Amino acid sequence: MNGWKLIKPFKIERSDVEDKSGAVGVSKIKITKSLLTLSDVLAYDGEIEAENVVIGSFGVGIISEAGANLFEIEKGKRVFVEATRPCNECYNCMSNQPHKCSNLLVAGEDFDGFLRDFVSVDAESIYLLPDSITDVEALYIGYVSLALSIVDKLEIKKGEYVAIIGSDSLAVILAQLLIYYQAVPIIIGENKEELEIAKKSGIYYVFDIEDNYLKEVFNITGGRLAKKSVYISDSDISVSKAFAVSSFNASVAFTGTMNKNVTASFSQAVKKQLNIFCVNTGYGNTESSINLIANKAIDLSNLEIATAPYSDVPEVLSKMENELKETGKIHDTVINLV
Numbered sequence: 393m394n395g396w397k398l399i400k401p402f403k404i405e406r407s408d409v410e411d412k413s414g415a416v417g418v419s420k421i422k423i424t425k426s427l428l429t430l431s432d433v434l435a436y437d438g439e440i441e442a443e444n445v446v447i448g449s450f451g452v453g454i455i456s457e458a459g460a461n462l463f464e465i466e467k468g469k470r471v472f473v474e475a476t477r478p479c480n481e482c483y484n485c486m487s488n489q490p491h492k493c494s495n496l497l498v499a500g501e502d503f504d505g506f507l508r509d510f511v512s513v514d515a516e517s518i519y520l521l522p523d524s525i526t527d528v529e530a531l532y533i534g535y536v537s538l539a540l541s542i543v544d545k546l547e548i549k550k551g552e553y554v555a556i557i558g559s560d561s562l563a564v565i566l567a568q569l570l571i572y573y574q575a576v577p578i579i580i581g582e583n584k585e586e587l588e589i590a591k592k593s594g595i596y597y598v599f600d601i602e603d604n605y606l607k608e609v610f611n612i613t614g615g616r617l618a619k620k621s622v623y624i625s626d627s628d629i630s631v632s633k634a635f636a637v638s639s640f641n642a643s644v645a646f647t648g649t650m651n652k653n654v655t656a657s658f659s660q661a662v663k664k665q666l667n668i669f670c671v672n673t674g675y676g677n678t679e680s681s682i683n684l685i686a687n688k689a690i691d692l693s694n695l696e697i698a699t700a701p702y703s704d705v706p707e708v709l710s711k712m713e714n715e716l717k718e719t720g721k722i723h724d725t726v727i728n729l730v
């Protein structure tokens with residue numbers, strides 16, 4: 393097996409990858425496409441701790457050797473491979489509640505990611521993809537699953553206003569999901585290109601943080617402000633903005649696709665007696681996400697996603713890193729492995 397391994401920050405090498413599974417009954421999957429996201433760039437530039445690991449946050453592929461317990465998923469079928477894994481060591485994992493794992497492991501950081509020719513995994517990590525889902529849509533299943541967890545935890549009701557601080561791909565996917573569940577998302581972001589994408593994706597209330605967003609939210613909600621808010625830590629917007637748009641006793645979800653450090657003052661949150669909680673995984677939602685995408689609940693066609701061949705990975709990462717430094721934003725990039 394061969395993959396792009398991050399040796400240390402800024403040093404990536406194409407090298408042999410040891411097949412660590414070694415277990416009986418695992419399936420071998422030929423990876424056809426992998427997605428490079430912000431997490432990969434932050435691993436590359438050393439902001440996220442990841443060394444001696446194959447990068448690539450998400451992957452889709454074709455079954456090349458079918459292992460045990462795959463049932464209808466046979467050789468040649470197109471599949472999505474779960475990108476997170478319970479630690480199997482914490483109290484909840486040991487108590488048979490892996491979905492509540494307190495140290496969930498992430499592909500490309502804690503274990504080898506998907507920028508490699510083959511992966512070997514257990515049947516429980518493999519999901520058959522219906523023909524109605526494209527490979528690129530499948531690479532966003534992880535984001536849709538995280539958005540679903542947020543919707544669940546916020547206990548969204550029909551007609552409710554939900555303020556989203558941040559305007560990246562996760563924000564756009566979450567907003568579309570909220571519309572699907574008949575809630576009313578209000579996106580507040582700072583990147584003009586992202587805000588345009590949000591509008592094109594069918595989100596009605598989209599505001600630039602430079603505009604008078606607070607007055608807008610006040611007017612839309614009839615002075616009540618948002619009873620539910622989501623703060624996406626991948627954005628560099630101050631947490632205080634999320635507290636500002638939230639009503640007294642509102643629920644505020646902190647989330648992000650990677651564990652970025654955020655500093656915040658909580659005086660406003662204490663004053664308003666906000667209910668703050670964190671969501672960092674969509675683990676367990678993969679099947680529901682596949683159904684939602686197949687039912688066209690989410691339109692990913694407006695996201696600006698770059699593509700590149702497998703041989704260009706070092707150049708792509710270095711370009712993404714530059715883009716992040718200069719604009720504060722990156723374009724997710726699909727790497728074609730075949």
Ligand SMILES: [Zn+2]
Binds near residue numbers: 482490492494
């Ligand atoms: Zn665990």
